[in-house]
Amino acid sequence: MRRRNDSATAAPEHGAPPGRTQRGIQSVEVGGRLLRALADARAPLGATDLAASGDIPSSQAHAYLVSLTRLGLIKRDALSGRYEPGPLALRLGLLHLAQQPALREAVPRAAALAHSLNCSVALCIAGPQGPTIVRYEHASLPLHVNLHVGTVMSLRATSTGRVFCAHLAPDALDDILARQTAQPVWRGTRGAAGASAAPPENPAPPAPDAAFLETLEAIRTRGYELGIDAPSPGVSSVCVPVLGPQRELGLSLTAIGASGALDVRPNGAVVRALRDAAAEIAAAAFHTTPTCPE
Template sequence: MNPFFSQRPGVNRRRNEHAALAPPETAAGRTQRGIQSVEVGGRLLLALAQARAPLAPADLATTSELPSSQAHAYLVSLTRLGLIKRDALSGRYEPGPLALRLGLLHLAQQPALREAVPRAAALAQTLGCSVALCIAGPQGPTIVRYEHASLPLHVNLHVGTVMSLPGTSTGRVFCAWLAPDAMRAMWKNQAAQRATHAQRDAALEPASDAAFSATLDTIRKRGFETGIDAPSPGVSSVCVPVFDEAHALRLTLTAIGASASLDVRASGAVVRALRDAASAIGAAAFPSTSTLPCPEQAPGLRA
């Protein structure tokens, strides 16, 4: 027997009433109907997505404009499906494993990421370091693929990790090339997180406006960024951008390895390999893509 359906008449009647058909919508000349209960559950998911942070049940109910008792029933079902999960300590809800799988499935259909995944794996094996693929997320550059190095690194990086904008080579590359409006939104979200987490490392704080702007200009001119012993001591990184045919930033390739062994020189093997891979990804995913960044076409964040 399907556990989601009860044989008790009263329960079934209430369930059917709650799953009433949603108002009809016209699409392609046909009237389409949906299940209202599914759409109500979607309101809870939307509230969680827009919050960009775990939410308490009461906050989810308020944001979704639902009574607490009704919201609780939906949260139970959404948890069973794996679309959300509840932290055992805080009691707050956050996206679940099924939501992550759906998100990654959507990303896998994007041309740039589809081209980048096998190249990232090849780079990790050839260079002997970890390689992260990052895209723009609401809170900042987010790892969507992480190829581990042959030797373990003392860093806590994984799919879903959000990179600091001022404190990592990946973040600074996004600052240099992402559209200003998108960058300001990310910066605001990260600043809010820093304000509520006093224990965050001081490296998350940006430099003065003029100095940071000069840093971004340098990144645009040379076409890549490095992080040496920062934000983790003993660990360094090199990050390069991948552009589309309009020279907009689509994702980044970041090599991460032990500082003693990762060659971060502009003429070194790591930088050359990353830039070659970025050019190949852009050319395969976006025809007519130029191979080198053009500073005048890269707006970036100018604080």
């Protein structure tokens, strides 16, 4: 009977002087290769593809997949048989995010906004598939919309998505657009928030949407975006970005409520409260000077 190799291996010691190593467990590192392969793929993978991507023989990978599934680091879809990140992986990812200064500053403010404005508030960051909710504060009044932690927002159809389109770097935006639309990517010109991006060497149709690019420039100018009765009828939203020292997007604050009840006026209470909160978060997280919204 072949004994599984769980022997210790030498690995560079984190933070140690060059040449100094510490012992590690080889089987843990092999399992880590499978997790890294799944993360790099950014999509569910079958056992054979996962083993090949992790450079592990299929016969050996099976035992690791069983253990990783038991731990909750991955899970297997019963219908497709493909593996994807599990609940423990999600918890670890959220724990990592919670240590980020901008999100740490934003969480208590999101709860306060939901209470004072009587609406739901979502905090989103840029995930591989698009703007992803990492914190969701529910309103006291019921809201008929299916939003929760992990929801990926549409780039074009939601106020949050359009804010991300307006502030993400062109290359990052191209990647996310390609995943969401499965269409050829485009690169729009940037306003004051970023440098202009040259078109790709072999541009493919469709051509850049001039009207959409104008919308993104308007978002950068006014500092917020609205979604009225869209994408869900009867539900409206206001989204404001939290920007770093170089005008890079840290995260977004989105207030969501019933149309008619949510104040979507440009100088209304919701827009003012979100912009004030975004300025406070940026000042605390990035040590920027708070600016008074116009």
